[in-house]
Amino acid sequence: MDRKTEEDQFSQNDAILSSALKQKMAYLNDLSESITKGNDLKVYELIDPNRFATEANGETLTETKPDHYGLASDLNAQLSHHLSDQLIDYLGKTYPFFYYHEYELGKFHIYFGNWWDHRLFGELDPINVRFNFSEEAYGMLAKSFQLELENKRVNDDEMRQLGEENEKLTQLIEDQDKRDQKKEAVRKQLKENEEKSPMPWEAGKVKEAHQQLTDALLELTNIDEQATNARPKIKENENKILALSKEETILNLEKQNIRASFGSFDAFNDSNDHLYAKYIQNLTAESQVKDDE
Template identity: 35%
Template sequence: MENTPYLKTDLPSNQSVLNGKLQAKLDYIGDIQNAVATNDDRRVYELLDSQKYNTKIRQTQNAASNRALSVLVDDMQDELSHHLGQQLIQYLSEKFPFFYYEETQLGVFQLFFGNWWDRRHFGILDPLAVNFIFNDQEYEKLARAVELSEAGQRYNAQVIEDTTRANEALQQIVADQNQRDAERAQLMAQLASSEDRGGIFGNRSQNEQREVLKERLAQLDAADDKAKEVPELIAANNAQILNLSKEDTILIYEQRAISDTFGSFANFQEAVASLYETYVTYLADAQGGK
C-alpha cells in the first residue's frame, strides 16, 4: 500500500483578538478602580452602564451597551452602592431635605419620610440606578391624600366619621338600658297574663301573641349582651380614630414638606423621575464636562 501522508489540522492564531479582549477587560477594571480611588462618581456611572449614561446624559441615539464589561463588577454591587451612596445622599439632603436614609446592610439604604415623630418607612434608595424605589402602598396613600386635600378633605376623614358614628350608636345602646328594663318588665307582665288566661290550650291568637312577646324579649336580651361589650368596642374604635388622626397629621406634614421644597406634588414627581439625569449632570458639571 502506497504511503499517503495524513492531513494535518492547521489552526490560525487568534492571539491578537484574545489579547485585545483580555486587555479591554483589564482596562475596564483599571478604569473602575481609578474612578473609585479619585471619587469620580460620574465616571463610575458611565462605566457601570454606558448605554444609559450616553442616552440620558449625552443624548446619544442608539447608544451601545457595555454590559459585556460591566458584568465583571456584578459581584461588587454592594460595595459600589455604598461608595456611590455617600456623595449621592449628600446631594439628596439638599434637594430632598425631608428624606432620611438608614444603611441597614452594606449598600442597602432604607428610605424614611420626615424627621418628625412616627415618620413613615417610604421605600429604598438605589445609588447604583440613582433611583428611589418607593413603597407602592405608602406612595399611593400620599398621592391620594394630595388629591383629597385639593378638595379640602383628609385621607381618613370618611373612616373617622363612620367610626365616630358607630361609637354614638354604641353609646345609645348603653343609654337605653333603663328603657329596655322598663320594656322588659312590661313584656314579662304581658307574657305572664297571657299564659294565665290561655293556660296550656290557649287559642292560636294567644299563642302568636306570646311568640311575639318572647321574640321581643330575646331582642332586648341581645341588646343587653351588646351593651356589656360596648366599653371594649368604643375603646377599640377610639384607638383606631387616634391612629387614623395621627396618620392624617403625618400626611399633612409630608404634603407641606413637598410643597415647601418643590411647590407642588407634580414638581416632586418630575424631580423623582429625572433624578438620574439631574444628579449625574450635576456631577459632570462639577467636574467640568460630560
C-alpha cells in the same frame, strides 16, 4: 490552509485577545482610579456608558458603547456603598425629607420624614441613581393627593363609620334604664296575659299576644347583651380611629413636605423620573467648579 496563513490567523487572534484584555484591564484601572480619587462622575460613566451618554448628556448614539460593567458587577454592594456617600449628600439638599438607613452593605431603606412613626417608603439604588418606592406606601400617598382635590381623605369613610358605630354603642349604654323600664312593663303584661283564662274563641288571640310579648322581651335582652359588650368594642373602635388619624397625620406631613420642596406631587414625580440625569449634571457642574479652582 498553509502554515503561514494559519500562523497569521493565530497571531491575529492573539492580537485581538490581547487588545480586548488590555481594554478590560484599562477599564478596571479606570474604575479603581476613579474610586480612589472620589470621581463619582467617571464611576457612573464606567458603570453604564450608554445611559450616561444618552440620559445624562443627551447624546444620540449611532452605535452602543462598549460596556464592561459585568467585570465589576459582583462588587455591586461595595460600589453602591461608595456611591451612596455623595449621592445622599446631594439628596439631602434636594429631598430633605428622606432619611436613609443602610440595613446591609450598599442597601438602603428610605424613610419619609423623621417624625414619630415615619413610614418606610422604599429603597435607594445608588448604582442606578433611582428610588424604588414601596408600591403600598407610594400608592397611599398618591391616593391622598388625588382625594385631596375632592376635599377628601384616604380614611374618611372608615373613620366616619367607626365614629357612628361608637355613637350607637354609647346610646345603647345610655338607654339601659329605659330598657329596664320597658322590660318591667312587658313582664307585667306577660303576667297579666298568663293569668287570663280566656273563652275558647279568644284563646288564639291571647296566645298570639303572649308570643308577641315574649318576642319583645327577647329583643330587649338581646340589646342588653350588645350594650354589655359595648365598652370594649368602643375602646377597640377608638384605637382603630386613632390608628387611622395617625395615618392621615403622616400623609399630611408627607404632602406638606413634598409641597415645600417641589410645589406639587407632579413636580415631585417628574424630579424622580429625571433623578439620574439631574444628579449626573450636578456632578458634572461640581467637577467643573473643581477644575476652575
